[in-house]
Amino acid sequence: METLLLVNLFHELALKGGNRPFFLKRAKAHVKEALKGTGARLEAEWPMALLFRLPQEAWPEAKERLKDTLGVEGFARVLRTPPDLKALEAALEAVLLEERFQSFRITAKRSDKTFPLTSPEIERLLGAFVKEKTGAKVQLKGAEREWVVRVLPNAALLEVERHPGPGGLPPGVSGKVVALLSGGMDSPVAAYRLMRRGAKVVLVHFHPFPLLSGGSREKAKAIAERLARFQHRIRLHLVPFSEVQREIIVKTPKAYRVVLYRRYMLRIAEAIAQEEGALALGTGDSLGQVASQTLENLYVVNQAATLPVFRPLVGLDKVEIKAEAERIGTYPISILPDEECCTLFAPKHPVTRAQLSVVLEAERHLNTEALIALALKDREVVRYTWPGQKPLPKAQGEAPIMGHGPLDG
Structure with missing residues (x-):
């Protein structure tokens, strides 16, 4: 199992019509810049999400940065497994050793339609597995704990920790x-x-x-x-x-x-x-x-x-x-x-x-x-x-009131 980072972009970006590619490009560049120096490497991207491979020890720093990254709706630490029910059960079992809860739910999202189980079937089977291991009850609304499982063509992703982002638009798209x-x-x-x-x-x-x-x-x-x-x-x-x-x-x-x-x-x-x-x-x-x-x-x-x-x-x-x-x-x-x-x-x-x-x-x-x-x-x-550099306090030279056009940067 690998530790990955899944970043979902703010849903408002999906409403931008013909300008959507411009907004998404800026949002993705902003996320990549926020993660510089953490060791994060881009693994995959979709129109409204990015997937990074992340060193496990870098997760706390990445989490703090993404909480302040405009344009991010939410992000999660995920485990990648083979697209197989047994592999997902093994990943869940490892996570369950560190958690205590009274109610839970499993939410499955199957983008690979060749996978032999439907989303409701994945939810039911993994839910039974967690219930057997913990004794907690399944609760579809207001559950104390939720796991999201995504089944992709060549892998499955298990969200083990999710956090909200600040939302909004990435800097500079509005002038x-x-x-x-x-x-x-x-x-x-x-x-x-x-x-x-x-x-x-x-x-x-x-x-x-x-x-x-x-x-x-x-x-x-x-x-x-x-x-x-x-x-x-x-x-x-x-x-x-x-x-x-x-x-x-x-x-x-x-x-x-x-x-x-x-x-x-x-x-x-x-x-x-x-x-x-x-x-x-x-x-x-x-x-x-x-x-x-x-x-x-x-x-x-x-x-x-x-x-x-x-x-x-x-x-x-x-x-x-x-x-x-x-x-x-x-x-x-x-x-x-x-x-x-x-x-x-x-x-x-x-x-x-x-x-x-x-x-x-x-x-x-x-x-x-x-x-x-x-x-x-x-x-x-x-x-x-930010991140990674100290302020540069060197003052500029004299600037005539109407003397020049836009400054760099």
């Missing part, structure tokens, strides 16, 4: 999005949700260094490194924002500071999007959650951008967002203390129903192009790859 990343809980979840819909996400973090400490940057790096698990390659732009804030603080109405901060963040992010070849921006806004996220304020902030602004969390509350942050592993990083740009010199009573006319009048006193250029001039760009 590129620049996502604004704060140090809080919401924006990493929003970035993940964009990735899960097939967007290749580029992260932009605005920090107040050197006006305040560099803790915000370090948190952003840690979050980006975690998010790289889902996309495998991710780029983080670290943009100093303190000079923009100084100008806003000195020259504009106090109550409008946060709205103006956010408008300039969108403008700078849009300049980065043009360099990256991205067609949309993404934020972690949730409607009505804080003062800056009232409908009126979101409307006014949006007017600073010409690209679409996606808000994947707009209808979620804090409890729902926290649960997802815990599930994807960003929550322990997000709750670490830091100093965020939007809380820096924030007014005690910020405007909750901003008026666009007031904002436009305030911005007449600001040199918008110069401020955007200043913020971009001193940014750092950090690349992360």
